[in-house]
Amino acid sequence: MSEKELQYSKPSLQGTITIPGDKSVSHRSVMFGSIATGRTTVSGFLLGEDCLSTIDCFRKLGVEIEVDGTNVTINSAGIDAWQEPTEVLYTGNSGTTTRLMLGILAGSSVHTVMTGDASIGKRPMRRVIDPLRQMGAHITGRADGQYTPLAIQGTTLQAIDYQMPVASAQVKSAILLAGLRAEGTTIVRETEVSRDHTERMLRQFGAQVDVADGVVSFKGGQTLTGTHVSVPGDISSAAFFLAAGAICRDSDIVLENVGVNPTRDGMIEVLQNMNAAMTMERENDGGAEPTATIRIQTSTLKGTTIEGAIIPRLIDEIPIIALLATQANGKTIIKDAEELKVKETDRITAVVDELKKLGANIEATDDGMIIEGPTPLHGANLKTYGDHRIGMMGAVAALITDGAVTLDDADCIAVSYPEFFEHIEVVKK
Ligand code: S3P
Secondary structure (H helix, E strand, O other), rough: OOEEEEEOOOOOEEEEEEOOEOOOHHHHHHHHHOOOEEEEEEEEEOOOOHHHHHHHHHHHHOEEEEEEEEOOOOEEEHHHHOOOOOOOOEEOOOOHHHHHHHHHHOOOOOOOEOOOOHHHHHHOOOHHHHHEEEEEEEEEEHHHOOOEEEEEEOOOOOOOOOOOOOHHHHHHHHHHHHOOOOEEEEEEOOOOOOOOOOHHHHHHHOOOOOEOOOEEOOOOOOOHHHOEEEEEEEEHHHHHHHHHHHHOOOEEEEEEEOOOOOOOHHHHHHHHHHOEEEEEEEEOOOOOOOOOEEEEEEEOOEEEEOHHHHHHHHHHHHHHHHHHHOEEEEEEEEEOOHHHHHOOOOOHHHHHHHHHHHOOOOEOOOOOOEEEOOOOEEEEEOOOOOHHHHHHHHHHHHHEEEEEEEEEEHHHHHHHOOHHHHHHHHOOO
């Protein structure tokens, strides 16, 4: 944990950044490559700590994984060839690793024990384990499986027809991955559509998945075959520079390789609704995940309301959207976002408390927050709560504050964006 003082003196931002790989897609590329038979090659992999945790877990299961820069090669003889690990699988800070691995391991033929860091130890796991138990999974853990450490004895599973109680791609993906090994057709019903990287990647690895009107159906017993995965840039990382470009003076930046999957692009819609000076050129590369180049310039922003079905499409962007709203004219209301309370930290409390320290006019509500802008921000000592996205929100704020911002722990940013501070130096003028 290292403290970092940020004294940027209100720079202008100019230039181009290539956005590093998407965290969700990077995790899944290693998971799918390990389940599949044959060789999988991945380009544009995110070398964030969360994704490295995923690689480490599969190596402990005996899968051969080589990392060469952002290229990863996975050689697997398939899920039935995995070895029972002699060590605990350590998932670090990664909810995606922990929850998706539960679904994968439940239908494997090995016994595993899984644990993570202090933040993971507080995050609810029953949302995944309850449906997996309905499928026949043998999972035990602290507080009857609500918290890590968890022990999973792989077994034969039966398909379920599951109505999702919350919009969560991690829960949906865990069920679908368990469904791969289950007898019968697994059906997951979503009221609000969450990110669909799992469905897209299942198809890429040769499986047939049907999706219609928020209902995903997937026949068990299908086998996956190794393939190539090209990881798009992470829109959740790009979001910090989209916000920075809009709120810093005299700025004009270009972000290349931004993943714009329609289940992830809520931030783009919000920027448009807030009147941001933004243009976007979609690339037509025919890959499984669409990408775009986005240009953003200093903007005169207006407040907006963010609620309902858009929330899962921008759930990880809410901390930086809150900062953006402090610089917009009028009121921004964020509702229906109670899921923020069970992220890496309680992001409603963390965002509101830290932005208040900088002078923002922001109040927490039961399911979100209300921000009144614009307010000039001043320096302060901020806490990150070990949460990468709270850390990056503080660092972007430091670009517009009078006086220095100090982060108590800047290291946590490496969870999703190890090059973040280097990229600030690239565009800062
Ligand atoms: C993720 C899904 C989201 C998101 C997380 C990554 C994924 O979580 O917040 O950062 O890769 O499936 P939930 O599924 O819990 O909403």
